[in-house]
Amino acid sequence: MWRDAVLVAGKDLRIEARSRVATNQVLPFAFLVLVLFAFALDTNRGVLTQASAGLYWVAVLFSALLAVQRSSAIETADGATDQLRLSGLDPAGIFLGKVTAVAAQLLVLEVALGAGIMILYNTSIHGVILVVATCLFATAGLAAAGTLYGSLAAGLKVRETLLPLLLLPVAAPVLLAATEAWQAALAGHPSDGTQWLRLLGVFATVYLTFGVLAAGSLLEES
C-alpha cells in the first residue's frame, strides 16, 4: 500500500510540476480571494486584521476545491482510471497517494497565503507551533475529505458543480476549528487552541480511515 501511495503521489506531483496548474492558476486564485476580501473590508482595517484567520482559511478552502477537482480530473481524462484499475495498484495506496499530492500542494499554498495575509492584512504570526500544527492537521483533513468526495463525484458528468456541494458542508468543521486555533495562536493564547487542534486531528483521522476503507469501492464506481 505504501509503495503504491508513493508511486501515485510522485506521478501526481510530477504532473503538477509539468502543467504548473497549481502555481499558475490555484495560487493566483487564492491571492485574488485575499485581495477581494481586502477590498470588501478595507474601510475598517481593524476588522480585516481581526478576521484574517477566518479569511485565510476560506481562501485555503476554495483553493482546496480547485486542487481536488484537478486531482480528480487527471484520472478521468483519456480513460486513465481504467489503466489505474488494470495496473493492480492497491486502491488504498491510490487514495493515500492522491491525498499526499493534494496535501503537498495545499501546504505550499498555505505558506504563500500566510505571507499574503501578513502583507495585505497587516497580521503578525504568533504561536508558530500551533499555527504549523493547525496547518498540518487541517490540510490532512481537507485533502482526505476532498479526495474522497472527488472520487465519489468522478464518474458523474456534473462533477464540477457537484463537488463543491458535497465538500463545502463537510469541510465546515475544518474551517471552524482551523480558524479558532489560528485566532488563539495569533492572540497569543495557544492553549485555547489545543481543543480545536484535537477536533482537526479527529476529522483528519476519520476521513483518512474512511477513505482507505472505501477506496476499493470508489475506484470501481468511478
Next chain:
Amino acid sequence: MVSRAGGPVASGAMVSGDALHLRAAVALLGSFPALAGADLDVGRGEVVLLQGANGAGKTTLLRVSAGLIGVVSGEVQVLGHDLTRDRRAVRRYVGLLGSTGGLYEDLSVADNVRFAVRASGTDTGRVGPVLGRLGLDGRLAKTSVSRLSTGQRRRTALAILAARNPALWLLDEPHAGLDAEGRDLLDEMVREAVGAGATVVFASHELDRAIGLADRVMVVAGGVVQAPAPAAAGAPVAAAPDLREAIHVA
C-alpha cells in the same frame, strides 16, 4: 507471480485450462444488457478476432474479460481467476488497448510508460527498448502526451501494453489511428507476444489486417457470441478465402 525476463507475466493459476472462459455471461450497461448470455472459450496462446457491428457487444466483452465490468449472471474465468468472485486479482496480468489510451496528458511519453510499468509491478528494463522500437525514443520520449498526434498517442498506449507484457492482450480496434508502419509494427508485436505465450483477443473492423492475424474469428451480435463462420472451422483463418464473405453475411 512476478514478471519474467522474456515471456508474458505469468499467473500460477493459468498453468492449465483456458485463458478465457465465458459461459452465459450477462453484463449490463445501465439497464441495457450489453452482453446477453455470451459464451466464449479462448485457449492459451490463441489469437481470436471478435467481429460484429457497432454496438454488438465486442467492447463490453473485452472490458468484462479485463475485469473492468462485472457480470450480473453467468461464469467468467480469466487466466484461472473467477471474475464473478474477484475482478481485481487478474487485472495485473491483463492489458487492454481501448479506444482511449489511458494516458496522462501532462506527463511525458516516457513517464507515462514508466509509471504504468512500475504500477503493474513489471521490470522497467523493457521501457527503453519498447520506446525505441515504436519510434518514441529521443526527444519524443520527453514530450508531453498532450502535444502528440493521434498516431503517436496510439503508439504510446501500445508501448505501455508491450512494456507491461501481460499474459492476456485485449485489443479494441488496435489498428485505428496508426499509419501503415505502425500497423505492421503492431501486428509484429502481437505475433511476438503470442510466440512468447501470450493470448490475444481483439475486436476489429479492419478485416484485411485482422484476419491475417487471427487464429479464429467469432461473430458477436446482440450481446451474444455466435458460432464461428463455417469456413473458419478447423482451418487457419488466413487460408480461408471465403471467410470475409461469410463474416460480412453474418
